[in-house]
Amino acid sequence: MTERSLILVKPDGYRRGLTGEVLRRIEAKGYTLAALAVTTPTREQLAAHYAEHEGKPFYEPLVEFMSSGPVTAVVIEGEECIKGFRSLAGATDPTAAAPGSIRGDLGRDWGEAVQQNVVHGSDSPESAAREIGIWFPGLSS
Ligand code: RTP
Numbered sequence: 001m002t003e004r005s006l007i008l009v010k011p012d013g014y015r016r017g018l019t020g021e022v023l024r025r026i027e028a029k030g031y032t033l034a035a036l037a038v039t040t041p042t043r044e045q046l047a048a049h050y051a052e053h054e055g056k057p058f059y060e061p062l063v064e065f066m067s068s069g070p071v072t073a074v075v076i077e078g079e080e081c082i083k084g085f086r087s088l089a090g091a092t093d094p095t096a097a098a099p100g101s102i103r104g105d106l107g108r109d110w111g112e113a114v115q116q117n118v119v120h121g122s123d124s125p126e127s128a129a130r131e132i133g134i135w136f137p138g139l140s141s
């Protein structure tokens with residue numbers, strides 16, 4: 001089924017100049033770009049985006065990290081791209097992520113309170129619709 005997913009190149013990826021490399025992998029996989037924006041997230045946007053994690057020990061450091069600089073928000077489109085991008089991204093912990101994945105190849109353990117793991121990708125059609133509404137209000141999911 002053709003789907004849309006919301007991808008973020010996180011502040012570590014932006015600072016390290018990895019945005020182009022992430023976009024290259026998305027396009028090489030055959031997904032298309034439906035929307036793209038560089039923006040420094042507000043705490044309000046992040047509270048909405050990470051509502052499911054509120055109250056967890058890593059929540060505050062996560063919001064702090066995610067608001068520390070620009071991110072690139074991207075809506076991608078393609079056959080089963082939600083699951084497909086999660087596979088391209090690899091496991092949450094960059095140290096454990098398989099080589100060949102974005103996090104396995106490009107992420108590293110920064111020894112901080114939160115995983116700085118280069119990218120975010122929606123984890124379900126419901127999350128994708130909700131997240132696209134947060135980062136691209138007005139764009140249909
Ligand atoms: P994402 O939402 O960013 O695509 O990553 P994910 O589904 O693989 O991970 P999730 O459980 O949704 O966690 C969201 C982000 O929070 C940070 N995190 N740190 N220190 C920790 O134990 C920890 N756990 C999660 C990571 O940046 C993770 O991507």
Ligand code: MG
Binds near residue numbers: 123
């Ligand atoms: Mg997640």
